[in-house]
Amino acid sequence: MIMEEKYKESYWEFKELIHAGFSISMATSGIQVETQDLEIGSRLFAKLVSHARAIFVLLPKAPAGEVAPEQELWDISSIAVLARSLVDTYYTLYYVAIDDPGKKGNEFRWLVWDYHAEKR
Numbered sequence: 001m002i003m004e005e006k007y008k009e010s011y012w013e014f015k016e017l018i019h020a021g022f023s024i025s026m027a028t029s030g031i032q033v034e035t036q037d038l039e040i041g042s043r044l045f046a047k048l049v050s051h052a053r054a055i056f057v058l059l060p061k062a063p064a065g066e067v068a069p070e071q072e073l074w075d076i077s078s079i080a081v082l083a084r085s086l087v088d089t090y091y092t093l094y095y096v097a098i099d100d101p102g103k104k105g106n107e108f109r110w111l112v113w114d115y116h117a118e119k120r
Contacts, residue, residue, distance in 0.1 A: 025045060048093060051085050054082050
């Protein structure tokens with residue numbers, strides 16, 4: 001498969017994933033949760049989807065078969081910065097809401113989280 005076809009396929013798949021992420025985020029917005037990890041996890045998920053959308057806005061449109069602005073800027077460095085933020089957010093989401101260190105480990109994580117928030 002040539003690079004342009006791979007890009008086009010990835011572009012449209014990424015667009016669908018972002019749409020699904022926003023749909024999930026909107027469908028679960030305002031739902032009361034019982035634990036701190038689910039509350040923070042929900043916020044992090046929304047942030048993850050927002051980073052993905054910001055990346056998508058900057059992606060080159062012409063190679064994907066979309067109508068591109070007359071002077072399309074391929075701002076790869078900004079995409080890289082946002083991608084780094086997306087990865088960092090994913091790791092934080094995993095640490096807070098997905099990984100299960102057990103009851104004592106979870107308590108310790110939240111103590112460190114709260115300490116960090118107060119110290120900052």
